[in-house]
Amino acid sequence: xxxxxxxxxxxxxxxxxxxxxxxxxxxxxxxxxxxxxxxxxxxxxxxxxxxxxxxxxxxxxxxxxxxxxxxxxxxxxxxxxxxxxxxxxxxxxxxxxxxxxxxxxxxxxxxxxxxxxxxxxxxxxxxxxxxxxxxxxxxxxxxxxxxxxxxxxxxxxxxxxxxxxxxxxxxxxxxxxxxxxxxxxxxxxxxxxxxxxxxxxxx
Amino acid sequence: xxxxxxxxxxxxxxxxxxxxxxxxxxxxxxxxxxxxxxxxxxxxxxxxxxxxxxxxxxxxxxxxxxxxxxxxxxxxxxxxxxxxxxxxxxxxxxxxxxxxxxxxxxxxxxxxxxxxxxxxxxxxxxxxxxxxxxxxxxxxxxxxxxxxxxxxxxxxxxxxxxxxxxxxxxxxxxxxxxxxxxxxxxxxxxxxxxxxxxxxxxxxxxxxxxxxxxxxxxxxxxxxxxxxxxxxxxxxxxxxxxxxxxxxxxxxxxxxxxxxxxxxxxxxxxxxxxxxxxxxxxxxxxxxxxxxxxxxxxxxxxxxxxxxxxxxxxxxxxxxxxxxxxxxxxxxxxxxxxxxxxxxxxxxxxxxxxxxxxxxxxx
Amino acid sequence: xxxxxxxxxxxxxxxxxxxxxxxxxxxxxxxxxxxxxxxxxxxxxxxxxxxxxxxxxxxxxxxxxxxxxxxxxxxxxxxxxxxxxxxxxxxxxxxxxxxxxxxxxxxxxxxxxxxxxxxxxxxxxxxxxxxxxxxxxxxxxxxxxxxxxx
Numbered sequence: 219x220x221x222x223x224x225x226x227x228x229x230x231x232x233x234x235x236x237x238x239x240x241x242x243x244x245x246x247x248x249x250x251x252x253x254x255x256x257x258x259x260x261x262x263x264x265x266x267x268x269x270x271x272x273x274x275x276x277x278x279x280x281x282x283x284x285x286x287x288x289x290x291x292x293x294x295x296x297x298x299x300x301x302x303x304x305x306x307x308x309x310x311x312x313x314x315x316x317x318x319x320x321x322x323x324x325x326x327x328x329x330x331x332x333x334x335x336x337x338x339x340x341x342x343x344x345x346x347x348x349x350x351x352x353x354x355x356x357x358x359x360x361x362x363x364x365x366x367x368x369x370x371x372x373x374x375x376x377x378x379x380x381x382x383x384x385x386x387x388x389x390x391x392x393x394x395x396x397x398x399x400x401x402x403x404x405x406x407x408x409x410x411x412x413x414x415x416x417x418x419x420x421x
Numbered sequence: 422x423x424x425x426x427x428x429x430x431x432x433x434x435x436x437x438x439x440x441x442x443x444x445x446x447x448x449x450x451x452x453x454x455x456x457x458x459x460x461x462x463x464x465x466x467x468x469x470x471x472x473x474x475x476x477x478x479x480x481x482x483x484x485x486x487x488x489x490x491x492x493x494x495x496x497x498x499x500x501x502x503x504x505x506x507x508x509x510x511x512x513x514x515x516x517x518x519x520x521x522x523x524x525x526x527x528x529x530x531x532x533x534x535x536x537x538x539x540x541x542x543x544x545x546x547x548x549x550x551x552x553x554x555x556x557x558x559x560x561x562x563x564x565x566x567x568x569x570x571x572x573x574x575x576x577x578x579x580x581x582x583x584x585x586x587x588x589x590x591x592x593x594x595x596x597x598x599x600x601x602x603x604x605x606x607x608x609x610x611x612x613x614x615x616x617x618x619x620x621x622x623x624x625x626x627x628x629x630x631x632x633x634x635x636x637x638x639x640x641x642x643x644x645x646x647x648x649x650x651x652x653x654x655x656x657x658x659x660x661x662x663x664x665x666x667x668x669x670x671x672x673x674x675x676x677x678x679x680x681x682x683x684x685x686x687x688x689x690x691x692x693x694x695x696x697x698x699x700x701x702x703x704x705x706x707x708x709x710x711x712x713x714x715x716x717x718x719x720x721x722x723x724x725x726x727x728x729x730x731x732x733x734x735x736x737x738x739x740x741x742x743x744x745x746x747x748x749x750x751x752x753x754x755x756x757x758x759x760x761x762x763x764x765x766x767x768x769x770x771x772x773x774x775x776x777x778x779x780x781x782x783x784x
Numbered sequence: 785x786x787x788x789x790x791x792x793x794x795x796x797x798x799x800x801x802x803x804x805x806x807x808x809x810x811x812x813x814x815x816x817x818x819x820x821x822x823x824x825x826x827x828x829x830x831x832x833x834x835x836x837x838x839x840x841x842x843x844x845x846x847x848x849x850x851x852x853x854x855x856x857x858x859x860x861x862x863x864x865x866x867x868x869x870x871x872x873x874x875x876x877x878x879x880x881x882x883x884x885x886x887x888x889x890x891x892x893x894x895x896x897x898x899x900x901x902x903x904x905x906x907x908x909x910x911x912x913x914x915x916x917x918x919x920x921x922x923x924x925x926x927x928x929x930x931x932x933x934x
Binding site: 435436437441442443463464465466467468469471472474480483484486487488489490491493534537550553554556557560570571572778779780781 | 803805806807808809810811812813814815816818819821822823824836838848849851852853854857861882883884886887888889890891908909911
Binding site for chain 2: 250252253254273275276299300301302303306316317318321324325327332334336406408409410411412413414415
């Protein structure tokens, strides 16, 4: 009995044991730098291409708002799933998250967008809502009449012979305004995302 | 008056201390002896396939990942590879090997989690905690490569999102060495523990014939002596790596857990082989999915996972149906393994040993 | 409030029993809650005991986007938990429905419509660290002045 007491006293009065007991530590609870956290602003100028919003897979996670300092993307926490696609899609590097920007620089990768407009000619009524609503058309021909008819052929969309025609698909910015204004679901915009290496001249 | 034993129907679940997810198992019992069991699902139906229709790949990819949070990488991989098959998009060699590395890391963490659940269910908490700590290290490697712990979103059409950096490759190699040491030790503990043997050997037996009859897949089938069930045998990258599946003959709870341990060791070997043969080169080949339809399958940690996909010209998913492995294993568990289990206390452990994933069963 | 009560509440806030219920998630948040048990995060060193038995729980972790299968059942589960109690929403699903809040979905987010939620932990899935700090932040407020409020 006394021997065991001596043993316990010797065991537990050691400075090392007491320190360990009083300041027990597991691994530090910090977020490692390589974790893709919520995107943060890097301070670069946003050019309002809206590629972040188009790439975002979560509903209502990101929008771009106008502030006195210019356009600014805003992340909605509680909707954002931290996938990092907006960081990769941004052509200007406005957002950053974890090591994604760094990796894109080293691996020379990027996401490129292209758009495709399909008009279902059997459903199209030729009402011209799409052509009038299109923001690209508004910049080119502000005088477009309400039926979607115009004299110039520079437009993205135009109604001729009672049907909607896509003239310059390369001008499309993928906003889907036409899709939302179509009463008959005849026009559909596809946002084609391609994961590529950036071409050499871009560096 | 003489004592009479009455047949009782005992429901287990849906909220049960041993189960991570809601499911109800109704056991018809005579005393402690289980006569038959019936599983009742339907607590997790979210309608993912309905949401997926009419969406481009960049949205469906994330939904596919969220079919199952534990084995998210394989859902991502099978969906993207099916799209690549449809429109003949080539994948660079380096990207194909990186996919295998990430997929095997995901399989390891899933297997270790399944074994942790089993150890926790048979009240061997020490081994369970050891395993859970080991799993954290696998998660670290995953996080280093992909930037996220669970939903990695790593595989995109024509390649992968991030390259493996040289310092991460070194870290991965060192991590694999440490992991192999630990897993071998825990495997020995599991294999030779007398109390573990009492709770696992000879319990919940699924014979080879019953496994064929119930269409069991994955480790559950491989523990019953059906090695050729592994879909990795048909994957070109795995074929190049010289993959050969493991299997055991016993078909009881013990064999199922041991098969998972052996597969973790096998995954470590596969990752080493990938790291050795990893060529320099691009990680993305580009390519936009087009129109077509395909049925494609891959080997998830729980077994065969197949996707049927139909796309339109713009690459949008028109029709999709997913078949996940757990449903076959749950059926096999309830109709074959649980029948004849000697004690009700073994019902949760037998159910957990078949590694059911309710989230991906119901989607 | 008497001295005894405040002492009792202080001690109670240092030993929290946690139950979790999955009302239709992808399983990702589930395993992140499980990962909190791991020796690295070691949830038990803070006096939090993950028990998964609603009848003796203080804090309910709600995971998932509320599927039709849980109608009536979640409410019953919440009522079975003895007072004082708090519910924590883990992940994006109980907050906004995450990716599942789209047309043709079966889920009915947010969960706050059905039971009162005290704290929300956003993320898809949140890291174990974030879950831990959320439980720790709610721990002192669950029991504080409980008798007075009642």
